[in-house]
Amino acid sequence: MKEDSLSDLAGSVLRGQAERSRELAEAALAAGTPPERILSDDLIPAMDVAGSRFESREFFLPDLLLSARAMHEALFLLTPLLAKREIQPVGRVVIGTVAGDLHDIGKNIVAAMLEGGGFAVHDLGYDVAPEVFAQAVRQHSADIVAMSALLTTSRPVMQAVVTELERVGLRDQVSVLVGGAPLTDASAAEIGADGYAPTGSSAVAVARQMIEGHETVPTSVPDSAIVVKPDHAASKSVTQPNTSVASRSTAARSVAVQRSPAAVTSRELVKQTLEFRKPAYLPRQLWLLPWAQQHHPEEAAQIERDFPPDIVTVPVFCSEPVPGQGNAHSIGTFVDAWGCTFHNLQDGIIGEVKEPLVTDWAGTKHVRFPREKLTIDKTQIADFCRATEQYVLAGTCPRPFERLQFLRGTERLYLDLGRPPQALRDFLARLHAFYIEELTVWAQTDVDGLTFMDDWGSQHAVLISPDLWRELFKPLYAEYIAIAHAHGKHAFMHSDGYITDFIPDLIEIGLDALNSQVFCMDVEELGKRFGGQITFWGELDRQHLLPNADPVEIAAAAQRLKSVFHHDGGFIAQCEFGPGARPENVHAFFAALAGEVD
DSSP states (O other): OOGGGSOHHHHHHHTTOHHHHHHHHHHHHHTTOOHHHHIIIIIHHHHHHHHHHHHTTSSOHHHHHHHHHHHHHHHHHHHHHHHHTTOOOSOEEEEEEBTTOOOOHHHHHHHHHHHHTTOEEEEOOSSBOHHHHHHHHHHHTOSEEEEEEOSGGGHHHHHHHHHHHHHTTOGGGOEEEEEETTOOHHHHHHTTOSEEOSSHHHHHHHHHHHHHTOOOOOOOOSOOSSOOOOOTTTTOOOOOOSOOTGGGHHHHHHHHHHTOOTTSOHHHHHHHHHTTOOOSBOOEEEEEOHHHHHHOHHHHHHHHHHSOOSEEEOOOOBSSOOOOBSOTTSSEEEEOTTSOEEEESSTTSOOEEOSOSOSOTTOOTTOOOOGGGGOBOHHHHHHHHHTOOSEEEOSOOOOHHHHHHHHHOHHHHHHHHHSOOHHHHHHHHHHHHHHHHHHHHHHTSSOSEEEEEOOOBOSSSBSSOHHHHHHHTHHHHHHHHHHHHHTTOEEEEEEOSOOGGGHHHHHHTTOOEEEEOGGGSOHHHHHHHHBTTBEEEOOOOTTTHHHHSOHHHHHHHHHHHHHHHOSSSOEEEEEEEOTTOOHHHHHHHHHHTOSBOO
């Protein structure tokens, strides 16, 4: 449906005009329009168009959330009237993010799309236990249970929900719909779900099929804030070989020794790679997350012994104590140096901010910038750098977009970015000034490279419009890179998700190395378009391959990355050992790339 064929109310929803949508709904009701007609003729078509535009990348997350908010303003008026007239919804859905997972923005999008599609939705929130899902199904006479998850470790919890529904005798009465980063259509079937939806609008389509009794067909519609595009090998059901890391350590050590000629230090090897000066070996770096150290301590230690890293991060030496309370990777709460409180449900994983500090961008005077982080001890940093032959990264990592999320809350920030107020722009300028000061201090040390980060992608598209990104954030990153280069250092950036749209801009402003989830994008296309212009700083797919593939598939994927990205340099063998990853797969990745470059 084209926008020019929509009613005024539907058009206001599509444009994200919340107050106008409520006013038009009130006027329609006052004129005697039945509430069910407003729903079917105005709200459902508007959200269908919004979902289609989100999938086609005409809309981005702020646009979709603004439309959802406008739809809710009108729906709030209709819901009690529909109930009074005993108008039945399309179906009844209970939805939640499963136990152990605090991520809920994807779930919120799906819930809004389902409501906009005429479903009665009972949102259970996040960290929802299996028995709570079952109780809600019984309480609300639900037709569908919809489950969302972001963490790889959440997949077994989804299966536990299905098991609980079976235990209490409700499984035959309800359909199970799942979505989220760790899932594909194949893995959804493995856990016993009836349907899998990669996007909010496809969730509506699959839910309607479930209600109508049709066979559900998993879709591959692009774009979602919560879904990962599987690699061709990721969704295979494989039998893991009975081969431990330790049993292969002798062979791996012999390979590791061969890749380290005395004439080339790790520092020089990384520089050769970044500058496309034909390194004899691929530099490597393991990102060892606390989860892996807690769940696989012996295997993690063995991997580090077999494949010593070429890149390290210097410890932070400050003359003034940096504020903070708790442990960022432990169950409970952690307060960071900015005063943001993170809630965590699992050991070894970083939590989520649920009570943001900023309720209005016009009132940010209470936000305290941690200037203690500027009191670094350059002498100790110099001593560390002299004592190692490894390439040393600075112990700081500016993240302007993510810091805004921590301070404001993710969903609120996306709504703000739909129409950025001047007060937000003013605060971002203050934040950027602090990061400039921090990076300048670090640039004056003996480290080899500076780092910054922001996660800019969902699993199939960038999160905000490229035009807005280029207006608000690209200039900030350009200044960070300029500081690094002015002091003879390289600039490294990390950004999760699909970010193909932004890579030409990052090359243009001189970024040296980019760490991204290349398996969320077209790996070969990335190599064809950008190989030889920027160093791809890893990484192997950690949401499907590392948890699910076997070492043979891992080795093939590693060689694929090397063949695509290495052009007399330009590729660092980087891999994250985090939640759900199998240690033998991490080992296989580094073993496959340990030899001399062909």
